[in-house]
Amino acid sequence: MSDTHTPAMIPQVPMFSPDEQAFIDKILKSVDAGDEQIIEGNVAKKIFRASLPPETLAQIWHLADKGDKGFLTRLDLGLALRLISHAQFGVQVQPRFMHIPVPPPTLPYFELSRKRSYTSKAPSRARSASPSAGPSNSPEITREECAESARLFLDHNPINGRVKGSRIRELFLHSGLPAEVLYELWDLVDFECLGSLDLTQFILAMHFIREKTLRPTLTLPRTIPPTLYHLALPSRPMPRSIDRAWIISPQDRLLADEQFDYWDPVCRGYLQRDLVLIILIGYARQLDMPEPEAIAVQIWSMLDPEIPDQLDRDGYAVALKVLDDTAVGKPFPPSLPRSYTPPNWRRERHGGSKNPFTSMVDRERKLRRMSDLDADSIRARNQRLLDIERAIREFRKEQEAQELMRHKLAREAREARELAAREAEEKRQEERLAKEKRREELETARKAREQAARREREEVLRREREAQRARQDKERARAERARRERDARRRDSAPAEDDATRKSRQEQDEREEREAEAQQKAREERRAWANLEQNRWKDYYKILGVARDADEATIKKAHRRESLKHHPDKGGSEDTFLLIQEAREILCSDTLRQRYDSLRA
Known part of the structure; x- marks a missing residue:
């Protein structure tokens, strides 16, 4: 019988045989477990009752119900049924038997075609024959048979307790059984898939050979019944799993x-x-x-x-x-x-x-x-060979065509991605060029405005210098006329003076002239500083007006660079500093130069 549940639900350890799977499915279907496939504790109690003593069932429930959930999953149910079957064979309940496959147990709650009798005081080893349990009416392995098989096992020089198949193949062939029967028998006893047999497996193999020789119609089981394994070597605990049944029926x-x-x-x-x-x-x-x-x-x-x-x-x-x-x-x-x-x-x-x-x-x-x-x-x-070769050629041709189509589609997709990447790069390059051109235009406009402002300032300074020179010429001419008039009045009103008096008067006149010149220079200095301060603030507002036409970043930069306080030494623009230099060239007085240098420092 094939497996009826999904591979995703099959536990890898332990692995249930097809007969066990079918029995589990039958129980789950009878109790209507649903999609979750869960059996409650009271339902399981009804199923297991009368199969074993209550204390044995309690021990099996404790081993199967991991975590004390109060219910059994599909895996838990399979483990419980496996332990019940071992116990019905008279084997003491132990955790290691959860990994050993066994034919399904007898549960009186269900009406099954296969019946077994159980007595709690003397459990019977006899079980009805089935293709998965063992040979029909096969006698048990006797001690004499075990001793004879053990002697043959030692005669073949076992290494580390095992004999390779190549050494005992001739012994099996002497039985006269067909090679296909021996092939099937070897797969049955070599459940560890090592290509060699230990003493227990060798005893089982010799037992099946004897039975098959005596009864050629005997059908070999798909798995080794636990009773035969215990009889073959009862002093050795059973391996973790002897289930090597192939799912292929x-x-x-x-x-x-x-x-x-x-x-x-x-x-x-x-x-x-x-x-x-x-x-x-x-x-x-x-x-x-x-x-x-x-x-x-x-x-x-x-x-x-x-x-x-x-x-x-x-x-x-x-x-x-x-x-x-x-x-x-x-x-x-x-x-x-x-x-x-x-x-x-x-x-x-x-x-x-x-x-x-x-x-x-x-x-x-x-x-x-x-x-x-x-x-x-x-x-x-x-003809079949020709058909097969033709089918293979057509299949390979179709595979090659599909491969070429996949390569073509992949190449077209790659070329499309590369074209899109190039177009995106060209677009980004155009945007960069447009931004650079815009920046150049803004920079050219800014420089033009600065040059116009500088020429305007130079023109203002030139007119102021001319006005300053005109005022100085007028002052000097007025002073010269005053001096001449004073000298003329003095000559007309005063008698002839001696040399000492004239010299003293000349010195006094010179002192007066120097004082007048000093006063004139002081007035010019104050006027120059007033004009300079006025022009400086005019220039500041002009710079701010130019900055308004620029972008936001230029405005912020202009404010940082052109922010002026009360004096040029506390932070002025480059243009303002040029104005100050031009003012210094105009004001040639040492006193004004020293005062300006002190302020600049």
């Missing part, structure tokens, strides 16, 4: 092998990657699955075969199983689940060797297929 495997043989007419034992993709894409299209090409590639990537671009018959069966699960709505697993991994793949990926009977089985299959060929079969095989 015999019916699915038979169908997959038939298809594999059809697509492998020359018996190479593998299919090429392109052919597998063609097959998966065709099946996906038949199932109306969206994006069949992507699904086929995902399945191949998930399989990750050991040999690149080749898939054996086990991997082909897994690919079909995953495709069927995806078609019915199960989530696509991100990696290959453990229950899907073929036994041979597990051995190789865990450092072990292959099944020692693999090559023999492949050779027998090839010989059997070749012996069945007749003329018509050979023609049909050759």
